[in-house]
Amino acid sequence: MKKIILGDRIVKSFGEGDEQRNVLDEVSVEINEGEFVAVMGPSGSGKSTLMFALSGMDRVNGGKVVFNGKDLSEVGENELSDLRRTKMGFVFQQPTMLKNLNILDNIILPSMRDNRKNVATILEEAGALMKRVGIAELEKRDITQVSGGQLQRAGICRALLNKPKIIFGDEPTGALNSQTSQEIMDIFSEINAEGTAIMLVTHDVKVAARTERILFMRDGKIVSELKLPKFNEIDMEGRIEKVMVKMRGIGI
Numbered sequence: 001m002k003k004i005i006l007g008d009r010i011v012k013s014f015g016e017g018d019e020q021r022n023v024l025d026e027v028s029v030e031i032n033e034g035e036f037v038a039v040m041g042p043s044g045s046g047k048s049t050l051m052f053a054l055s056g057m058d059r060v061n062g063g064k065v066v067f068n069g070k071d072l073s074e075v076g077e078n079e080l081s082d083l084r085r086t087k088m089g090f091v092f093q094q095p096t097m098l099k100n101l102n103i104l105d106n107i108i109l110p111s112m113r114d115n116r117k118n119v120a121t122i123l124e125e126a127g128a129l130m131k132r133v134g135i136a137e138l139e140k141r142d143i144t145q146v147s148g149g150q151l152q153r154a155g156i157c158r159a160l161l162n163k164p165k166i167i168f169g170d171e172p173t174g175a176l177n178s179q180t181s182q183e184i185m186d187i188f189s190e191i192n193a194e195g196t197a198i199m200l201v202t203h204d205v206k207v208a209a210r211t212e213r214i215l216f217m218r219d220g221k222i223v224s225e226l227k228l229p230k231f232n233e234i235d236m237e238g239r240i241e242k243v244m245v246k247m248r249g250i251g252i
């Protein structure tokens, strides 16, 4: 299977001198095209730092990250931000949206920077995505006039608009109730079924149990992983149980 990301003995450290600490300690990881991966682990174990390193949001101090065949250490800032905008999508716990723009304008804003696309196409694609995730009627609303779940749906539309090869999600359901969280996960499952790779950082066993592979981190290392079959709602309880057993086994 073709790799979309290769992380090879990545080191990321913060602090200087005696205070310097490796938050990622020679982490090696591969993500295949179209894969659905979760990263779990205790608070401070390095999950978000790993995601930032693999997505080129942050430079690493050692090892290398190869994204879509490109060694990110050899890529300049402009090309890197181009790569992020055209090949990656990001969904965070709280979508960062501009207060003076409505939902639709927030969704299309990053794509408008891409000169290769015309505005009519962007609007058409944004409209189709909003319809698909159930927020078509909210396009003119202010971001303060929608629920957390609706805002997250808008965040997903924004992330999908450039047809990324991979979506990175840092606790994308962390601020949502259990029902809304499952609805958002349904959307991620659909997106993944269409071939987009997804990597989610999560503390939620129910979220992780819907993915195909879970990486468990502790103290800046991937200490274990669990593979699961393709998601099927019927097996949900069994999947959750498998994750819990694994977590107990490795003491997380």
Ligand SMILES: Nc1ncnc2c1ncn2[C@@H]1O[C@H](COP(=O)(O)OP(=O)(O)OP(=O)(O)O)[C@@H](O)[C@H]1O
Pocket (backbone or CB within 6 Å): 014, 015, 023, 041, 042, 043, 044, 045, 046, 047, 048, 049, 050
């Ligand atoms: N910019 C930074 N400067 C200094 N230390 C940092 C910085 N970013 C992260 N850290 C430290 O790196 C460690 C790992 O942080 P990270 O956010 O990756 O953990 P996490 O596993 O995602 O945690 P959580 O589950 O709480 O979000 C933490 O000890 C954190 O304090």
